[in-house]
Amino acid sequence: MSGQEYRCVDAARGGLMFMRPVPGVGLGERVRIRDDQGRERTGQVIRSAEDVILVQVFEGTDHLNPEQTWVRFLNEPFTVPLSREVLGRVFNGTGEPRDERPPLLSRLRRNVNGAPVNPAARAYPREFIETGMSAIDGLNSLVRGQKLPIFSGSGLPHNQLAAQIVRQARLPGEESDFAIVFAAMGMSYNEARFFQEDFEASGVLGNVAMFINLADDPAIERLILPRTALTAAEYLAYDLDLHVLVVITDMTQYASALREVATAKGDVPSRKGYPGYLYSDLAEIYERAGRIKARHGSITMVPVVSMPSDDITHPIPDLTGYITEGQIVLSRELNSQGIYPPIYIPPSLSRLMKDGIGKDFTREDHPRVASQIYASYARALEVRNLASIIGAEELSGSDREYLRFADAFEQQFVGQAADEGRSIGQTLDLCWQLLSLLPQQELTRVSEADLAAHYQAEAAGEAPVSA
Amino acid sequence: MPGKVLTLNGPIVNAELPGIATGEQVLIGELEVVGEVIARQQDQAIIQAYESTESLCPGDPVTSLGHPLSVELGPGLLGQIFDGIQRPLQALFSSHGDTLPRGVRLDALERERSWCFTPDPGLKSGDTIRPGMILGTVPETETIEHRVLVPPNIHGELMELAPAGDYCLKGVIAHVRGSGGRVHELRLFHRWPVRTPRPYERRDHAVAPLLTGQRILDTFFPLLKGGKGAVPGPFGAGKTMVQQQIARWADADIVIYVGCGERGNELVDILESFPKLTDPHSGRSLMERTLLVANTSNMPVVAREASIYVGVTLAEYYRDQGYDVVMVADSTSRWAEALREVGGRLGEMPVEEGYPAYLASRLAAFYERAGRIETQGGRRGSVTLIGAVSPPGGDFSEPVTSHTKDIVETFWALSKPLADARHYPAVDWIDSFSGYAATAARWWEKEVDPEWADHRARALALLSQADELTRIVNLVGPEALSPAQRWALEGADLIKQGVLQQSALDPVDSYCPPAKQVALLRAMLQFYDDGGELLDLGVPVQELLRLPLLAQARRLKNLPAEGDADPIADFIEQLATETGALRMEYAQHEEKPA
Structure with missing residues (x-):
């Protein structure tokens, strides 16, 4: 059947083709579409009924004349070819090369939808990854196999942050085989270029598989791009035993494309017009990160989610936060103060941190120090708030110390240079240096033994930075 | 006679399937994807599929399994991990690998595993059997004795009960003659439809x-x-x-x-x-x-x-x-x-x-x-x-x-x-x-501490007073508060940090036994009360806020009670000593001018 072409398109709109039924067409089947100009497009069957077949066309349905469109059903699910050669290459969302090199040839093809991992097959992620960034390593540690998104906003330096993580991430004391899968949706040419140059400059380009859909490429392609990229990541991790870091940017673009197609299909909208299945759909992507028992490789995922109008309760960041194992939240306020990376600590979280830090992984005092910093910074922000109402002069002595702590913490701990990598030891020492700005009796989250070992009493009176 | 698929829309499948009841389970396509009929309309059934419907086509066969979604109930459930339709995930992992295959049906309970059955000594042939009766027991784990129940719908006369011994799951352990003379074979397990609550007396x-x-x-x-x-x-x-x-x-x-x-x-x-x-x-x-x-x-x-x-x-x-x-x-x-x-x-x-x-x-x-x-x-x-x-x-x-x-x-x-x-x-x-607080209070008062309800109410009142005061502070600053109010804020903070906050990661604090819960709360309230008295004696609130005991109180929850050591009792003693000293000092102050 796969050789036969049908001309039975009734309508084409919004990236969807409505076709008269053809017997034996399965759900999810891949189709090839040829238009009157002889251009080829790829699509996938998303509804199959006795009266209509619905196909989503990844190249979009612009310039498509239903009477002059021929469709071939390939009688196979949507698969992509896989081999070690994906590294160093650039593809589009459907897995076609976009680096002007020949297509990948491999007998191994896998369904881009993957298959849900059996929870009993998963291994719990607990290997600490050092990113060299204090705000992440010290307070929101990333572990191998985790999915930790960056919640950002337009104009914030999430790309620089993602690139820095890619450059610096390593397991302390281990040189290992790694690969990077970079999936970009709706990205501008300049941003894509930035990443490419950054990979090149740090000499990792040969270890990167890039899947790129630019801002002016068809939006529907974004629906399949993360799936194609993750299929490659799974191959690299579980077949080739590599530790794969997947950077996906920007999931908001993906969700918009999903909404576009859902609306065209007539799905019942839930919040802000997104379909009710947005959660399940996002989960199908995010849950592909992880570790699997008896497999050497792993998939660690750092998706970028831009929050429309910086609203963390918007459905996309909100649902993402419910699926991922924490989030790194960027703040416009810190950014405008010139602090890079502008990671806003209170809402940031790493759920897997608890098992990846401490005695056998980083340092014995790490969990308590992190908790203390969080608590002290939360208190310091309250004080700062108060100071903005009643004026800093009216504050009590210990409150003024909190104010000093907040400023020093943001400048010295959160802030660091784009090419600066700090070891976890340096980060934790810095924590203590900053905590020592506060009176000892305020530090109740750490133990007496910690205080005896690390608290620097003489620092308390001095001002290390002018606030 | 199998029906056939008409329409596929994500997990929802329309099929021509006359004569099927809603709730019944079906198998769809050659892959035998499992689904459940959720509605009927003339000859058509609307089916929700429990597995992905990818690659299914209109025209594919649909067959009924003849029963609604049910679970297997018997020994061997504990310690297991099942999926949403009770497929054993560990067994699936060993038989089918990392990902979940479609169309695979595995028994939830391992059929061949044998269990050591001890019949109920009180039962003998001829006894009347009612639903929910215990036929005997099986040690399911070291701690849990599995009681083998007569299924909820079985009544009759016990014909034969198996003697003590090892039986595999599907072995018959009892024959029961029902009212119509029909003989039921009872096994170590039975099935029950999940959407029907199990009956009780x-x-x-x-x-x-x-x-x-x-x-x-x-x-x-x-x-x-x-x-x-x-x-x-x-x-x-x-x-x-x-x-x-x-x-x-x-x-x-x-x-x-x-x-x-x-x-x-x-x-x-x-x-x-x-x-x-x-x-x-x-x-x-x-x-x-x-x-x-x-x-x-x-x-x-x-x-x-x-x-x-x-x-x-x-x-x-x-x-x-x-x-x-x-x-x-x-x-x-x-x-x-x-x-x-x-x-x-x-x-x-x-x-x-x-x-x-x-x-x-x-x-x-x-x-x-x-x-x-x-x-x-x-x-x-x-x-x-x-x-x-x-x-x-x-x-x-x-x-x-x-x-x-x-x-x-x-x-x-x-x-x-x-x-x-x-x-x-x-x-x-x-x-x-x-x-449930009133009912719980009866238990706590009897088992742990007669003043439980009182402590709880005082702590909640203090917390809510502190929230009120915090709002004032945020408007006009802490200087506007009276010393007693400043101390109330500190008291509430003692309760927040010393009692409410609890680290799941701290080996000592992760689980707090009931007696320790009350003791901690009592200690914090005691501290607050003592402080209040000192304020009345004229001790400046700043001096109270400088007490190193405050930090100690907040760490109290993390101190292990080893052997005879009772850190909370020690703390209360120390509190009495230190507040006693302050009391002496300020009582003398007061006397001097007189």
């Missing part, structure tokens, strides 16, 4: 609190064995940690953890950590009393809807054996979303936020399966239901949270600001409530 009042070892839950917002509770909270507020802590430390006999549409790694965390943890009540590995039902967020959405019912039916089964069972469902919002997704695909009229109109009644019916009951066999058992709720954007006015709030009696509202300050468990003392 009568409902009882819940009397005892469910002790979780979490101070804010047990002392401030108690839940009873047989009660229903909910944990709503935005992402990152610590819902899962609260639920896991309950699963770990609750003084129940059996814990059923349903991971419904949540992260795979969370279930792995339980699978890997529970076998290493000991149950503080029995001293045995926690996994021996735990059973997991997992439908993670990437698994098919329709099975997510079923997983809640599978979980609660398993809970009812152990309840019927006379056990106290806790079922934790994380998260009921994902279950509601599964309803919404199916409703949407069926073209049902959405009401609030796209949810179908029957959301509230389904939720209520689910929570109603909780309760402390007298079983058909005359024993007492209970099912406690605790559902996590994940409100979008942390908005508690959304449909699932607001309906749940109307249904449950204990509401542990998690707060984002508390979580952001790493105050865990982030249970908000203003928004949470418990309708």
